Amino acid sequence: MDTVIDAHNISKVYNPETIPVYAVNNVHLHLKKGEFTALVGPSGSGKTTLLNLIGGLDKPDEGNILINGIDITKLSANDLIDFRLHNIGFVFQSFNLIPVLTAKENVEFIMQLQRINKKQRDERIKQLFKEIDLEDKLNERPSKLSGGQQQRVAVARALASKPKFILADEPTANLDSKSASNLLDIMDKLNREENITFLFSTHDQRVIDRARRVITLVDGRIVSDTAEVSTKHEDADMKH
Amino acid sequence: MWMIQMAWKNMWRNRSRTIITMSAIFFAVILSILASSLQDGIFKNLVKNVVSFYTGYVQVHKQGYWNEQILDNSFQSSVYSEKKILVNKYVAGLTARLESFALASSGEITKGCLVVGIDPEKENIITLLKDKVVKGSYLKDNDRAVLLSEGLAERLKLGVNDTLILIGQGYHGATAAGKYLIKGILKFGSPDLNEKALFMPLPIAQDFYGAYGRVTSYVLALNNSGEMQSTATDVGKALGSSFEVMTWEQMIPDIKQHIESDSNSMKNIQGILYMLICFGIFGTLLMMMVERKFEMGMLVAIGMKKKWLIILLLFESVFTVLAGCIFGIIVCIPLVYYLNRNPLKMGGETSKAYEEFGFEPIFPTSIDAANFINQGLIVLVIGLLLSLYPIYKILRLDPVKAMKR
Incomplete structure (x- = not known):
């Protein structure tokens, strides 16, 4: 499988000159195309900071992050915005749809930024809303949608730009169990059927149970990674 | 979009x-x-x-007249000069004046006055002089008569149809003297004009001062007062340096x-x-x-x-x-x-x-x-x-x- 995310020795330190706090401490992370990965850990363990670094929203104090072979730590702020637009899809905890736009317009907005023509946009919107099962809510404003529906629209928006991967920061935190389950079904389906790469932070055990790889962070360090365990098991099986 | x-x-x-x-x-x-x-x-x-009191928007004088307002600084009125002015698209019309001072007398009372020779019809278009007549009637071109300001008439104790004697110095030092019928009394808002102004037809004034064919100013009427400055400049260029063209802003800066x-x-x-x-x-x-x-x-x-x-x-x-x-x-x-x-x-x-x-x-x-x-x-x-x-x-x-x- 192709490597999508390749992070080497990345660290992020707050208050470096007074009382240094390592939000992310010497983390190595490799994510391949089609992975469905949960980033777990207690509050303050550095999950969101790590997602911000991988998403190019923040810069590490040490280390490099390669996305599809491009070192995003070397990009200027303006180039990073453009890079995010074309390569990374974001799903936030509190949905963050644009309140004045309809569900359709929220998804279309990203493609308008990408200057995709109207015909292609319409086709993509049709396809995405079918996937998130909200074809009847195209023209509703976010305020008229439930939390779960809003988050599904947010997933559609993240997918609209055909990104290399999707980063989701606690996507089910503000959802009830049924909505969370629906959302996970959609994300899981997109991952299995369309090979879309997901990396999401979560506290939610139901989400962790659905993940095919779980990375645990404590105090900014990776303390466990099920992919490594699997790889070791695979290596052991090979020796036998 | x-x-x-x-x-x-x-x-x-x-x-x-x-x-x-x-x-x-x-x-x-x-x-x-x-x-x-x-x-x-x-x-x-x-x-x-x-x-509309008196100055008009723009006046044309012989160069130096405004600083020394004497008859010797008058100029020969000519159709040629008037045409040069009237060709300007912002000039709606012009009227000529001959202005000087004289001593007005009635019986034993005398008073210095401003004598203004005017074209009655054209002057009325620019300064609405006819509207200021409070007694008697307005001048006609061929009248050998004068309009007297109210203050001056009171001072001289004269009224409509009375006769006024004028004595003064004419063009190039000639003696000026004449006897004129008072055809009307004018009332001006400006105390200055109301105390000393006297109007008569231009040819009569030229005859009185021996300044035949001469005038001291052309007063211009404009059809667009917003173009006053540019009009003054253009008229000045058309007439040449022997004339001075002044706007009301230059004549009454206060x-x-x-x-x-x-x-x-x-x-x-x-x-x-x-x-x-x-x-x-x-x-x-x-x-x-x-x-x-x-x-x-x-x-x-x-x-x-x-x-x-x-x-x-x-x-x-x-x-x-x-x-x-x-x-x-x-x-x-x-x-x-x-x-x-x-x-x-x-x-x-x-x-x-x-x-x-x-x-x-x-x-x-x-x-x-x-x-x-x-x-x-x-x-x-x-x-x-x-x-x-x-x-x-x-x-x-x-x-x-x-x-x-």
């Missing part, structure tokens, strides 16, 4: 706030236009009054100074209005930036370049300011037009004082489009300048910090 649509939708996301901001701009534009057109109208009316000092006071009032507009718009921008900080962070995070975000906010600001301005201007047009047709009237002693000076005691508004356009543009520029604040905030926006709850 989608940016414009989005800006329009954003503008109405907080309907009350947008309406309050637009209302602030709307009322400020109305006040500002009213103040400006009232000021302009009052000044134009003042100038019209002053100019009136111009008065207008300028009043203009400055009005500018201070308008400055306060603009400050109110500034606070109104800036308050909205501050609230908007705080309210939408998270959303702006999110937009940059998902890939919206800051320049597009800036353009989006500029559209929002321009739409809000423009809407307030346009509504303000639309409401102001009939209001200003009405106040132009039905000017505010002064009352009491002020009104009497104005009338005494021959001024109309009214405050008309000017319907000059420039007053509307300028005020609208000033408010628009204020809005755009204040938009620099959100631009600055966007340029410094860090999406991670902006999205922290």
Whole structure:
């Protein structure tokens, strides 16, 4: 499988000159195309900071992050915005749809930024809303949608730009169990059927149970990674 | 196009706030236009009054006459010179005058007076002299008679149909003397003119002073007073350096100074209005930036370049300011037009004082489009300048910090 995310020795330190706090401490992370990965850990363990670094929203104090072979730590702020637009899809905890736009317009907005023509946009919107099962809510404003529906629209928006991967920061935190389950079904389906790469932070055990790889962070360090365990098991099986 | 649509939708996301901001701009534009057109109208009316008193908008003299107003500085009137003036598209007409001083006498009473030789019909077009006749009748071209100002007539104890003796020094030192019938009495608002002016047909004045064919000034009527300065310059160029062409501003600079000092006071009032507009718009921008900080962070995070975000906010600001301005201007047009047709009237002693000076005691508004356009543009520029604040905030926006709850 192709490597999508390749992070080497990345660290992020707050208050470096007074009382240094390592939000992310010497983390190595490799994510391949089609992975469905949960980033777990207690509050303050550095999950969101790590997602911000991988998403190019923040810069590490040490280390490099390669996305599809491009070192995003070397990009200027303006180039990073453009890079995010074309390569990374974001799903936030509190949905963050644009309140004045309809569900359709929220998804279309990203493609308008990408200057995709109207015909292609319409086709993509049709396809995405079918996937998130909200074809009847195209023209509703976010305020008229439930939390779960809003988050599904947010997933559609993240997918609209055909990104290399999707980063989701606690996507089910503000959802009830049924909505969370629906959302996970959609994300899981997109991952299995369309090979879309997901990396999401979560506290939610139901989400962790659905993940095919779980990375645990404590105090900014990776303390466990099920992919490594699997790889070791695979290596052991090979020796036998 | 989608940016414009989005800006329009954003503008109405907080309907009350947008309406309050637009209302602030709307009322400020109305006040500002009213103040400006009232000021302009009052000044134009003042100038019209002053100019129609005596000087006209522009006068042509022989070079050096204004500094030494004697008959020897008169010039030969010619159709050729008049044609050179009348060819200017802003000159609606001209009238010639021969002005000098003489001693007026009646019985044992004598008084120095200003003798003005005029073309009665043309003079009336420019200075409305006929309207100032309070007794008797107006002059005709071939009358060997004079119109006497009220103060001078009282001093000489003369009335209509009485005879007046004039003695003076004519052109090139010749003796000037004559006896004239008083055809009418004039009342001027200006005490100066009312005490000493005397009018007679131009040929009679030329004969009296022995200045045949000569005049001291051409008084020009303009069809566009806004082009006064350029007209004076063009006429000066056409006539050459042996003539001086002067505007009323040069001939009576104290009136111009008065207008300028009043203009400055009005500018201070308008400055306060603009400050109110500034606070109104800036308050909205501050609230908007705080309210939408998270959303702006999110937009940059998902890939919206800051320049597009800036353009989006500029559209929002321009739409809000423009809407307030346009509504303000639309409401102001009939209001200003009405106040132009039905000017505010002064009352009491002020009104009497104005009338005494021959001024109309009214405050008309000017319907000059420039007053509307300028005020609208000033408010628009204020809005755009204040938009620099959100631009600055966007340029410094860090999406991670902006999205922290």
